[in-house]
Amino acid sequence: MNGRRKKSSGTPLLGKYELGRLLGRGTFAKVYLAHTVTGGEPVAVKVIDKAEVMGTEGMAPRVLQEVEAMRRLRHPGVLRLHEVLATRASIYLVMELAPRGDLQSRLAALPSHRFSEKAARRVFVQLTVALAHCHARGVTHRDLKPQNLLLDGAGNLKVSDFGLSALPDSFREDGRLHTACGTAAYAAPEVLRNKAYDGAKADAWSCGVTLFVLVAGRLPFDDANIPDMCRKACRRQYVVPPWVSPPTSRLLHRLLDPNPETRVAVEALAGTHPWFVKRSLSLDSHLDGLLDSQPERALAFRAPSVNAFDIISTSQWLDLSGMFGESRRSKEKRFVTTASPEQTLEQLGRAGRKLGYVVVVGKKGRECQRCPLGGLTISVEISELEPPLMLVEMRLEMDDGEVRVFSWDQLR
Incomplete structure (x- = not known):
C-alpha cells in the first residue's frame, strides 16, 4: 500500500483535494483523510468552522498562531503544513498525513x-x-x-x-x-x-x-x-x-x-x-515492533528533509559569532541532520572546496572532515543518534595559537 487511490467522481475541495473518511474531531474542527486530485497523494485536511471560531473568544488568534508557527517550521520531526485554503464558511489546513496516529x-x-x-x-x-x-x-x-x-x-x-x-x-x-x-x-x-x-x-x-x-x-x-x-x-x-x-x-x-x-x-x-x-543498535524504523510493518510512501510534493545547511543557517547551536572566544565551548559547535554522513560531507566539501578541504575517515564508524586554513583546522565528526538522525560536531583547532578572523560565510 502506498497511500494513493484512484480518482472518484466526487466533488473535490476547491478543485484540489478529494475528501475521504473522518479521522477525528474537536470542538471547532474535523480532520479528514484526503487525496490530491492530480496525483492521489494522501494528506490530512483540518476543516475549521469559521462561525464557531469567530464566535468564541480567543479561538481566532489560536488558529492564526497555529498556521504561522507551522509555516515557520520545516523539519522532518514537525508535521508539515502544505497549504491553507478558505471559503466563506470554513478554513482548510492541508497537512502532512500521520497515518499511525498519536x-x-x-x-x-x-x-x-x-x-x-x-x-x-x-x-x-x-x-x-x-x-x-x-x-x-x-x-x-x-x-x-x-x-x-x-x-x-x-x-x-x-x-x-x-x-x-x-x-x-x-x-x-x-x-x-x-x-x-x-x-x-x-x-x-x-x-x-x-x-x-x-x-x-x-x-x-x-x-x-x-x-x-x-x-x-x-x-x-x-x-x-x-x-x-x-x-x-x-x-x-x-x-x-x-x-x-x-x-x-x-x-x-x-x-x-x-x-x-x-x-x-x-x-x-x-x-x-x-x-x-550511543550508536543505535538497529536501523529498524519501527517502535520496537509495536507499530505496523507496512510503511506509507512519502508524498511526492513533500519538501526535502532538512540538510546540514538548512540547520546551520537557522539553529542557535551554530551561531558562530563567538567561535573565537576564550572558552573551549565557543570552539565547538554541533547540530543535527537527517542527511547521511556521505551527503553531509559532500555538502561541506562542495561549499569549502575553494578553501582546500581534506576529507579523512575517522575511527569507530565516524567521519572526520578536516579543513586546514593556514594554521586553523575545522574538524567535523558525524555520528549516529537514532535513525534517521545524525549528530554533526564541528571543532575549531588553532595549530599555532594565533587567533584568525574566520566567518562561516567563507564556507557558504
Whole structure:
C-alpha cells in the first residue's frame, strides 16, 4: 500500500483535494483523510468552522498562531503544513498525513500502557531534536503531550498542534512569556503558578513528563486538585518504577527540575546524554515492533528533509559569532541532520572546496572532515543518534595559537 487511490467522481475541495473518511474531531474542527486530485497523494485536511471560531473568544488568534508557527517550521520531526485554503464558511489546513496516529492511542492499546526503553528512547530523541529546531526558529510549543505527538507511515515522530504555541512577538520586554496555557498535568510548575516563564524551559518540563509517561505508563504528578499537583511537582514527589534504568532516571531528574534556571534545556541534551551519543543498535524504523510493518510512501510534493545547511543557517547551536572566544565551548559547535554522513560531507566539501578541504575517515564508524586554513583546522565528526538522525560536531583547532578572523560565510 502506498497511500494513493484512484480518482472518484466526487466533488473535490476547491478543485484540489478529494475528501475521504473522518479521522477525528474537536470542538471547532474535523480532520479528514484526503487525496490530491492530480496525483492521489494522501494528506490530512483540518476543516475549521469559521462561525464557531469567530464566535468564541480567543479561538481566532489560536488558529492564526497555529498556521504561522507551522509555516515557520520545516523539519522532518514537525508535521508539515502544505497549504491553507478558505471559503466563506470554513478554513482548510492541508497537512502532512500521520497515518499511525498519536502516541497516546498507541500507549492505550498496550497492556502495560508503556513503551520499552528502546522504543521510548527513539521517540524521545526525535522529539527533542524537533523541539530544538522549533526553539531555534523562535517557536515554543507550550502543549507538548502524547496526544500531540503523531507517527508517520515509517513510525517517525511528528510534533503537531501548535495552537497554543508562542512566537517571538509573544514575548514581553523581559524576554519571558506571561500566559498560562497547556495541559495541567504536563505544564511546568512556573506555568501552573502563573509566573513569567521561559517557554523553552517549560517545553523541557513537558518533555520530561512525556518521557515519564512513555516509560512508566502513568503520569508522574496526577491530582485532580491542581494546587496539590503543583506542590508535588515543586517538591519532585514522583516515584520512578523499578524497571526504569539509572540513565533514564537521571534524565528524568534533569528534566523534571522545578527550578527552570537549573532545568536542562532540550538543546543541551544532544551529545551529552547516553541516549544521544550511543550508536543505535538497529536501523529498524519501527517502535520496537509495536507499530505496523507496512510503511506509507512519502508524498511526492513533500519538501526535502532538512540538510546540514538548512540547520546551520537557522539553529542557535551554530551561531558562530563567538567561535573565537576564550572558552573551549565557543570552539565547538554541533547540530543535527537527517542527511547521511556521505551527503553531509559532500555538502561541506562542495561549499569549502575553494578553501582546500581534506576529507579523512575517522575511527569507530565516524567521519572526520578536516579543513586546514593556514594554521586553523575545522574538524567535523558525524555520528549516529537514532535513525534517521545524525549528530554533526564541528571543532575549531588553532595549530599555532594565533587567533584568525574566520566567518562561516567563507564556507557558504
